[in-house]
Amino acid sequence: MTTASAPANYDFRVELTRVLPHLRAFARGLCGRPDYADDLVQEAMLKAWAARDSFQPGTSMRSWTFVILRNVYLSEARRNRFRGDYDPDLAETLLSQPAGQEDGLHMGDLRSAMLRLSPERREALLLVGAGGFSYEEAADIAHCAVGTMKSRVARARRSLEEMMANEGANAVKNRPQSVSHTEILDELDRVANR
Amino acid sequence: MSSKTDTPRGKAAERRARTKPVWAEGLRRMYDEVVEEQLPDDFLSILKKLDQSSDNS
Numbered sequence: 161m162t163t164a165s166a167p168a169n170y171d172f173r174v175e176l177t178r179v180l181p182h183l184r185a186f187a188r189g190l191c192g193r194p195d196y197a198d199d200l201v202q203e204a205m206l207k208a209w210a211a212r213d214s215f216q217p218g219t220s221m222r223s224w225t226f227v228i229l230r231n232v233y234l235s236e237a238r239r240n241r242f243r244g245d246y247d248p249d250l251a252e253t254l255l256s257q258p259a260g261q262e263d264g265l266h267m268g269d270l271r272s273a274m275l276r277l278s279p280e281r282r283e284a285l286l287l288v289g290a291g292g293f294s295y296e297e298a299a300d301i302a303h304c305a306v307g308t309m310k311s312r313v314a315r316a317r318r319s320l321e322e323m324m325a326n327e328g329a330n331a332v333k334n335r336p337q338s339v340s341h342t343e344i345l346d347e348l349d350r351v352a353n354r
Numbered sequence: 355m356s357s358k359t360d361t362p363r364g365k366a367a368e369r370r371a372r373t374k375p376v377w378a379e380g381l382r383r384m385y386d387e388v389v390e391e392q393l394p395d396d397f398l399s400i401l402k403k404l405d406q407s408s409d410n411s
Binding site for chain 2: 169170173176177180181182184185186188189198201202205206209265267270271273274285286289290291292317320321324
């Protein structure tokens with residue numbers, strides 16, 4: 161057993177290690193909090209290790225582990241360990257972060273706008289816009305149709321554009337609206353009943 | 355959007371609008387910044403432990 165599985169384990173470990181930074185980036189984008197994000201990644205890492213025999217070598221480790229991380233995130237959110245909705249303390253922290261330099265983009269505005277998107281739109285934008293996945297890959301990860309993914313990205317873009325325009329125009333950033341809680345619960349129900 | 359485009363500033367803004375919105379770049383940056391962070395040690399030590407314990411089983 162040991163002789164046969166050791167090299168495979170080693171390869172798996174190397175590949176898993178390589179995608180960990182991406183898992184951290186995805187998790188942080190999803191929940192917005194570095195500490196929770198790393199907890200989620202550790203949990204996902206343990207699950208990935210336990211399921212390593214079902215990983216097919218040659219396929220994308222990043223996609224495979226993103227699915228695991230996403231499931232961890234959704235079940236944690238459902239268990240209410242963190243609510244995944246608007247958090248005034250968090251917004252305060254994010255908004256006090258330095259603004260983007262040369263292009264005049266305020267990263268704090270962007271971060272808080274991202275957190276105000278519905279979870280499914282935020283996820284779509286993270287996968288396609290930030291992570292660089294194709295619509296097809298992103299749809300696989302999020303278990304939805306390609307068309308659904310495309311429309312989520314388009315809608316997310318539109319909302320983000322509107323929010324960013326408002327932030328710039330009338331500086332309402334000190335009082336962001338709360339994320340619709342029903343929207344989150346709807347998404348969770350959909351996932352639970354799948 | 356109906357503002358004059360004959361000023362240099364207006365042209366630059368127009369060009370930017372036609373290419374990528376500035377936040378699209380920011381989104382990428384947000385992600386890449388985390389990717390480039392140094393990986394906390396506990397991740398690697400947990401993995402190492404997992405690997406060792408499965409070798410011994």
